[in-house]
Amino acid sequence: MGVGGGNLQGSLYKEFLDIGQKEVNRAWWQPSLRLDSWKLVQSSSLILQWKQTLTQERN
Structure with missing residues (x-):
């Protein structure tokens, strides 16, 4: 029976x-921790945008 596996996954x-x-x-x-994680999110999205810009300029 897959009931046990389902319970394990659920827990x-x-x-x-x-x-x-x-x-x-x-x-x-x-x-402070919240600000740090927010900065991390912001910087990673900025890096992604920067990479996209670079690839667009190359094409």
Whole structure:
């Protein structure tokens, strides 16, 4: 029966969600950490835009 496997997958998924929620809560209560992760997101999107511009200029 695949019931056991399904339960395992479901519990792993729930655990993953719980961990994600904890990380979000931690980031929320530590503004400096939240800013750092926001900067990381911003810089990575800037890098992606820059790479796209470079490839467009080459063509």
